[in-house]
Amino acid sequence: MPLFEGLSGKLQEIAARMRGKVRVSEQDIRDMMREIRLALLEADVNYQVARRFVEEASARCLGSDVLEGLNPGQQVVKIVHDTLVDTLRRQSGKLQVSPSGFTTYLLVGLQGSGKTTTAAKLALYLRKKGKKPMLASVDVHRPAAARQLEVLAKQVDIPCLVDPDEKDAAALARRVSERARYLLHDTLIVDTAGRMTVDADLMEELRRISAVLKPTETLLVVDAMIGQESVAIATAFQEQVGIDGTIMTKLDGDARGGAALSIGSVTGRPLKLICTGEKLPDMEEFHPDRMASRILGMGDILSLIEKAQEALDEKKALETFDRMRQNRFTLQDMLDQFVEMKKMGPLDKVLDMLPGMGKKPVDASQVDPRAIDRSLAILRSMTRRERMEPSLLNASRRKRIASGSGTTVQEVNRLVRQYEEASAMMKRFASLSKGKRKGAGFPGLPF
Amino acid sequence: MGLLDPFRKGLEKTRKLLGAGFVRLSAAMGRFDEEWLQELEDSFIAADAGMTATLRLTDAVRSAIRRTGDVSRTAVARVLADEMRAILGPPAPLALEKGRPTILLLVGVNGTGKTTTTGKLAARYRTDGFRVVIGAADTFRAAAIEQLEIWAQRADTPLIASHTGADPAAVVFDTLQAARARKADLVLLDTAGRLHNKQHLMDELAKIRRVIQREAPDARCDTLLVIDATTGQNAVSQARQFHEAVRVDGLVLTKLDGNAKGGVALAVAVETGLPIRLAGLGERLEDLVDFDPDAFIQSLLPEA
Ligand SMILES: Nc1nc2c(ncn2[C@@H]2O[C@H](COP(=O)(O)OP(=O)(O)OP(=O)(O)O)[C@@H](O)[C@H]2O)c(=O)[nH]1
Numbered sequence: 001m002p003l004f005e006g007l008s009g010k011l012q013e014i015a016a017r018m019r020g021k022v023r024v025s026e027q028d029i030r031d032m033m034r035e036i037r038l039a040l041l042e043a044d045v046n047y048q049v050a051r052r053f054v055e056e057a058s059a060r061c062l063g064s065d066v067l068e069g070l071n072p073g074q075q076v077v078k079i080v081h082d083t084l085v086d087t088l089r090r091q092s093g094k095l096q097v098s099p100s101g102f103t104t105y106l107l108v109g110l111q112g113s114g115k116t117t118t119a120a121k122l123a124l125y126l127r128k129k130g131k132k133p134m135l136a137s138v139d140v141h142r143p144a145a146a147r148q149l150e151v152l153a154k155q156v157d158i159p160c161l162v163d164p165d166e167k168d169a170a171a172l173a174r175r176v177s178e179r180a181r182y183l184l185h186d187t188l189i190v191d192t193a194g195r196m197t198v199d200a201d202l203m204e205e206l207r208r209i210s211a212v213l214k215p216t217e218t219l220l221v222v223d224a225m226i227g228q229e230s231v232a233i234a235t236a237f238q239e240q241v242g243i244d245g246t247i248m249t250k251l252d253g254d255a256r257g258g259a260a261l262s263i264g265s266v267t268g269r270p271l272k273l274i275c276t277g278e279k280l281p282d283m284e285e286f287h288p289d290r291m292a293s294r295i296l297g298m299g300d301i302l303s304l305i306e307k308a309q310e311a312l313d314e315k316k317a318l319e320t321f322d323r324m325r326q327n328r329f330t331l332q333d334m335l336d337q338f339v340e341m342k343k344m345g346p347l348d349k350v351l352d353m354l355p356g357m358g359k360k361p362v363d364a365s366q367v368d369p370r371a372i373d374r375s376l377a378i379l380r381s382m383t384r385r386e387r388m389e390p391s392l393l394n395a396s397r398r399k400r401i402a403s404g405s406g407t408t409v410q411e412v413n414r415l416v417r418q419y420e421e422a423s424a425m426m427k428r429f430a431s432l433s434k435g436k437r438k439g440a441g442f443p444g445l446p447f
Numbered sequence: 448m449g450l451l452d453p454f455r456k457g458l459e460k461t462r463k464l465l466g467a468g469f470v471r472l473s474a475a476m477g478r479f480d481e482e483w484l485q486e487l488e489d490s491f492i493a494a495d496a497g498m499t500a501t502l503r504l505t506d507a508v509r510s511a512i513r514r515t516g517d518v519s520r521t522a523v524a525r526v527l528a529d530e531m532r533a534i535l536g537p538p539a540p541l542a543l544e545k546g547r548p549t550i551l552l553l554v555g556v557n558g559t560g561k562t563t564t565t566g567k568l569a570a571r572y573r574t575d576g577f578r579v580v581i582g583a584a585d586t587f588r589a590a591a592i593e594q595l596e597i598w599a600q601r602a603d604t605p606l607i608a609s610h611t612g613a614d615p616a617a618v619v620f621d622t623l624q625a626a627r628a629r630k631a632d633l634v635l636l637d638t639a640g641r642l643h644n645k646q647h648l649m650d651e652l653a654k655i656r657r658v659i660q661r662e663a664p665d666a667r668c669d670t671l672l673v674i675d676a677t678t679g680q681n682a683v684s685q686a687r688q689f690h691e692a693v694r695v696d697g698l699v700l701t702k703l704d705g706n707a708k709g710g711v712a713l714a715v716a717v718e719t720g721l722p723i724r725l726a727g728l729g730e731r732l733e734d735l736v737d738f739d740p741d742a743f744i745q746s747l748l749p750e751a
């Protein structure tokens with residue numbers, strides 16, 4: 001996800017103008033909020049939800065004293081960010097289990113949102129938590145829908161009930177529910193056909209399925225790329241079949257996922273899980289703070305630190321981090337990071353949290369391990385001096401590095417560009433932490 | 448009843464989406480003030496038209512009113528229609544020529560409707576007398592090949608497929624060989640869904656294009672980017688990055704029969720200038736039509 005794309009130059013401009021003030025004026029807030037609103041709309045937050053959110057954040061800002069170490073611009077962004085985190089936290093929740101001992105999850109949503117894949121992911125996720133799940137498809141419409149679920153179920157060795165010859169989805173629902181109980185499973189996950197909420201027949205079918213299954217939870221599966229209509233869609237599912245929560249998919253893309261805010265706000269139903277890839281283990285719990293940064297377009301520096309700390313030697317991470325803050329992030333640091341990352345095992349997820357790395361040309365989350373190897377080769381073909389002083393890298397040096405590493409000048413250029421992006425980010429980052437403030441509060445603020 | 452009717456009918460469920468705002472507007476006729484323009488702006492934002500297109504539209508209305516003083520509903524609707532037409536450009540149907548070898552490569556992010564559109568295209572051109580061959584170049588997703596098999600059967604078209612996990616470029620190669628042997632004039636290639644920020648997946652597409660270029664240098668090859676009309680502003684990023692990776696020749700906007708107002712067409716058109724060639728209006732074989740800018744614009748505006 002591109003850093004700072006949302007809260008861009010204009011916001012920083014306004015913030016700069018506000019430097020030195022001790023109190024945030026109403027006009028300051030109005031100016032900043034206009035930009036915040038645009039950032040939210042760009043992130044596909046529903047326009048009415050965006051307006052309400054901005055009102056709430058403005059109210060929080062009004063008259064608030066500027067915290068020590070922050071300038072008023074930073075203060076406003078911090079309040080906006082905190083407000084968003086609070087809101088998202090209120091709108092998050094965990095899956096519920098039935099007290100009866102037999103839990104049924106019904107997955108619903110628009111065509112192609114990711115229900116079938118998510119069903120299989122959820123089964124895997126619950127099995128890891130000690131459940132004995134069973135999968136079932138009552139999608140009697142889409143070509144090869146049942147087959148798709150069967151194949152996925154087999155990949156993770158979870159039993160799956162389908163009947164491609166049955167044309168009545170509700171009848172099928174009854175059969176699979178009985179069968180799962182009979183086979184002593186404690187959890188049944190039911191995949192349904194995709195449907196538009198304006199399709200009255202299919203909505204009626206869903207009501208009948210739901211009446212038969214009496215699901216413990218009906219989960220709306222939503223594509224992170226969805227636009228303004230997310231609100232109307234979620235409301236329609238909510239009113240017509242009732243939903244208990246949302247699962248957001250395809251967050252491995254660069255969509256900012258504003259629907260996460262919109263849907264929770266209008267339905268009052270929590271976001272429960274997120275999906276970050278096509279593979280079955282790619283399901284995670286939802287972190288309100290990460291999502292807030294993402295929606296506002298602030299990057300995910302917090303997550304980077306968190307993740308890095310899990311796997312890296314903590315001290316080393318802090319050292320790098322300190323250097324980042326002091327704006328001495330060099331290609332040498334980049335090399336160290338790549339080396340560490342290789343140690344950390346599966347690279348996806350880690351790389352796209354690295355500042356400046358989320359965007360092309362570094363492939364964010366499905367990192368090809370060979371790409372890392374090539375980057376390493378390039379970095380290692382540089383002299384230490386070149387790594388410490390990247391400005392030395394003129395055309396002939398780049399050519400030498402390319403042939404030394406068995407890559408192309410283009411690839412070398414690409415890597416240097418990545419470095420520059422990261423470095424530019426660090427600069428802003430550094431200037432923000434120049435204040436004498438200590439401890440929390442520095443990440444996520446773009447200036 | 449005219450040629451546009453299937454398109455109009457498909458859009459019926461979502462018609463007149465700017466309507467509500469507009470009715471209020473016209474009630475306030477004579478006072479087309481800033482508040483009113485703000486409402487108009489909201490209507491376009493709510494339709495996913497994005498900031499750039501929206502501001503262009505509201506600016507056009509503002510300056511037209513300033514220029515002519517005409518605040519009637521029809522006048523405003525005309526300004527909006529003209530500006531949307533300017534953004535969307537003229538109709539840009541696929542216009543395939545029988546007998547000239549043509550390859551259509553369908554690409555897009557996950558779940559937009561590539562496979563379904565492949566099936567629909569096969570049926571459409573077979574009916575028009577083309578010799579069609581389909582290639583199953585999605586070798587990744589579970590049961591993608593089975594799904595396409597069913598569509599190929601429905602469209603009564605031969606399918607060239609390998610197995611899950613095979614190299615998609617190799618499937619493309621096989622498909623082109625088979626097409627040559629069968630003297631096919633249209634090859635449809637369904638590819639796996641891929642998010643545009645994944646470089647190695649974009650490289651895979653570039654490789655497919657290279658195979659096509661090498662194996663069928665004289666054929667016309669169009670890359671069609673399939674975009675789900677329910678998508679928000681990310682559609683712009685999709686269009687840009689797919690275009691950068693493989694050069695996109697046209698867009699297919701699917702699922703226009705459903706919840707989406709489809710205003711994202713304006714966002715993508717204004718930001719990239721790529722032509723929208725086809726519209727998906729349902730899940731059946733026949734639910735594919737040429738994208739008609741005028742009918743689309745009419746569906747967004749309230750009836751005059
Ligand atoms: N990149 C990515 N792709 C995903 C994710 N979840 C699902 N997909 C892909 O999205 C596409 C659609 O997923 P499905 O599970 O078939 O969606 P569905 O909602 O069951 O679709 P219908 O049954 O046709 O309505 C497939 O290509 C999946 O691999 C995700 O989190 N990330």
Ligand SMILES: Nc1nc2c(ncn2[C@@H]2O[C@H](COP(=O)(O)OP(=O)(O)OP(=O)(O)O)[C@@H](O)[C@H]2O)c(=O)[nH]1
Pocket residue numbers: 111112142194196555556557558559560561562563564585588591638639640641673701702703704705726727728729730734
């Ligand atoms: N209502 C409606 N549904 C559509 C349309 N086009 C496709 N769909 C549905 O959208 C879902 C996904 O369609 P697919 O053709 O499998 O999409 P895809 O792009 O091939 O998906 P992946 O290969 O998984 O990336 C299916 O349920 C289709 O029936 C359309 O124009 N209208």
Ligand SMILES: [Mg+2]
Pocket residue numbers: 115116117139142145191192193194
């Ligand atoms: Mg499905």
Ligand SMILES: [Mg+2]
Pocket residue numbers: 561562563585591637638639640
């Ligand atoms: Mg497909």
